[in-house]
Amino acid sequence: xxxxxxxxxxxAGKTIAxxxxxxxxxxxxxxxxxxxxxxxxxxxxxTLLQDGDSIEIVxxxxxx
Amino acid sequence: MNNDKLIIGGHEFNSxxxxxxxxYSMKLIEAAVKDAGAEIITLAVRRANTKxxxxxxxxxxxxxxxxxxxxxxxxxxEAVRIARLARELGCGDFVKIEIMRDSKYLxxxxxxxxxxxxxxxxxxxAVMPYMYPDLNVARDLVNAGAASVMPLASPxxxxxxxxxxxxIQILIDEIDLPIIVDAGIGRPSQACEAMExxxxxxxxxxxxxxxGDLPMMASAxxxxxxxxxxxxxxxxxxxxxxxxxxxxxxxxxLRD
Numbered sequence: 259x260x261x262x263x264x265x266x267x268x269x270a271g272k273t274i275a276x277x278x279x280x281x282x283x284x285x286x287x288x289x290x291x292x293x294x295x296x297x298x299x300x301x302x303x304x305t306l307l308q309d310g311d312s313i314e315i316v317x318x319x320x321x322x
Numbered sequence: 323m324n325n326d327k328l329i330i331g332g333h334e335f336n337s338x339x340x341x342x343x344x345x346y347s348m349k350l351i352e353a354a355v356k357d358a359g360a361e362i363i364t365l366a367v368r369r370a371n372t373k374x375x376x377x378x379x380x381x382x383x384x385x386x387x388x389x390x391x392x393x394x395x396x397x398x399x400e401a402v403r404i405a406r407l408a409r410e411l412g413c414g415d416f417v418k419i420e421i422m423r424d425s426k427y428l429x430x431x432x433x434x435x436x437x438x439x440x441x442x443x444x445x446x447x448a449v450m451p452y453m454y455p456d457l458n459v460a461r462d463l464v465n466a467g468a469a470s471v472m473p474l475a476s477p478x479x480x481x482x483x484x485x486x487x488x489x490i491q492i493l494i495d496e497i498d499l500p501i502i503v504d505a506g507i508g509r510p511s512q513a514c515e516a517m518e519x520x521x522x523x524x525x526x527x528x529x530x531x532x533x534g535d536l537p538m539m540a541s542a543x544x545x546x547x548x549x550x551x552x553x554x555x556x557x558x559x560x561x562x563x564x565x566x567x568x569x570x571x572x573x574x575x576l577r578d
Contacts, residue, residue, distance in 0.1 A: 263369045282372040287379065289367075289410035294403060296410050314369065316407050318378050320351075321366025321391055322342035322478070322505075322527035 262313045270309045275302040287317050326555065328523055330500055331416070331448025331469035333387070337361040338517070339547050340389065340502065341540070342527020348381040350536050355383055358540035362387045364418060364525070367404050367411070368394070388413035389450065393420045398437035405442050417442060418472065418504075419451040428478045432459040436466055443467025452504050455489035460497045471497055472525065474505040475516065479528040481508025484516060494520040510539075510546030517550025518558060 259266040262277075269277050274297060278285055290297040291314040297305050307313070328335040341360040343351055355363060363386050365378065382388070390408035395401035398421065405417040419442070421434045435451045436459065443449045448469040453459055455473035463471055473490050476482035483506060484490070494501045500522030507513050513524045524547050533539035 282375065283370055284375065284377065287377045287411070288370050289407045291403065291407055296406050298410065314407070316367050316411070317370040318365045318388075318390065318408075318411060318413070319368045320343040320345065320348065320378055321393055322344045322364055322525070 259309065260307045260311045260313060263315055269307050270311075272307050273303055274305045274307065274313075277307060278302065283315060288315050289317075290315050326551070328500060330450065333448070335361045335387070335523075337544075338523040338551055339513075339544055340364065340504075340523055340525040342525065342530070343378060343382075344527050345531035346536060348376065348378050351378070351381040352383055353537040354530060354540045355386060357537040357544065358530075359544045360386070360540075362389050362416075364389045364391055364527070365408075365413070366391055366393050367408050387416060389416045389418050391418040391420045391452075392438070393422075395419075395421045395438075396423045397421060397431070398434040398441065401434070401438040402441050405438075405447060406445075409447070415446055416448045416450065419449060430454055430474065432456060435459075436462045439463055439468050440466035443469075450502070455486045455493055457489075457492050457496055460493050464497060464499055468499060470500040470502050470522070472502045472504040475503050475512070476506030478505045480506050481529055481532065482506050483508055483512040487515075487519070490516065490521070491519055510542045513543055514546040514550035514553075517547050518553045520554050521550075523547075 260269050328338050337359050339358050339360050340362045341358050342364050392401040392404040401419050401421050419435050419438050421431045422428050423431050430452050432453050439449045439451050450470045451463050451468050452472045460471050476485035502523040503516040503521045504525040507526050508529045530536050530539050
């Protein structure tokens with residue numbers, strides 16, 4: 259299982275690009291962190307999600 | 323006045339009003355930016371939502387500098403992660419460090435803020451740390467590579483004004499970086515007073531978000547900040563310790 263934004267998902271074995279393609283995220287408006295490290299956009303296609311990974315997918319919201 | 327620029331991390335700004343974007347409709351952002359005359363707007367970073375396709379970035383006019391904050395961070399490590407994610411979101415190198423470990427008063431953790439400032443400044447960020455106004459901490463932030471120092475006026479979102487006035491004045495007098503008063507400014511008159519004291523800029527969010535007419539309040543703040551800046555540059559008149567001083571000639575009275 260892979261934890262994505264706090265939710266355990268059965269997506270191990272997919273690349274980040276493959277996972278994102280199954281979602282409604284706008285790739286231009288998100289940033290991805292894997293186990294505490296940034297995954298650059300250019301690496302989405304080659305970064306494999308592995309069992310136990312913790313992924314954060316973030317975007318901008320209003321704030322002070 | 324055209325030569326009076328605010329310089330942060332090598333970037334020049336004409337406006338001295340940094341606008342927050344929290345707690346109000348994205349649809350009001352364009353009007354707020356315009357009526358505030360703002361050139362910098364703050365944003366937060368949060369887990370992305372797949373349900374909402376609208377992005378706040380679609381509502382921010384071109385040419386406005388984005389200043390992501392690290393709100394939600396409880397220590398330096400989390401702030402550094404959020405700052406890196408914000409940069410990856412493609413907003414440039416500015417970051418406002420905000421580290422809190424207390425959810426009642428939302429006071430910044432100065433020690434963790436110094437640590438995060440040093441790490442991020444070394445990574446090339448223009449670091450704008452939000453802090454509790456303490457001269458020793460401000461000096462450490464300078465040494466850590468901060469691009470400005472952002473002392474709080476009173477607790478975040480309280481609209482209580484310049485509760486820390488004396489200590490902000492010390493930072494203005496002693497620190498050779500822009501002192502930007504952040505948090506707690508509730509009224510234009512308070513923003514004006516901080517600018518008269520020599521603050522470099524004002525950051526406001528809740529004062530606008532909780533106002534009756536947000537764009538009109540943005541305009542009121544803009545005018546107050548400009549008035550305070552001009553008063554500071556002009557040099558305030560002196561205050562008498564006691565007694566009075568006539569403004570009228572003391573000769574030529576209509577009597578012998």
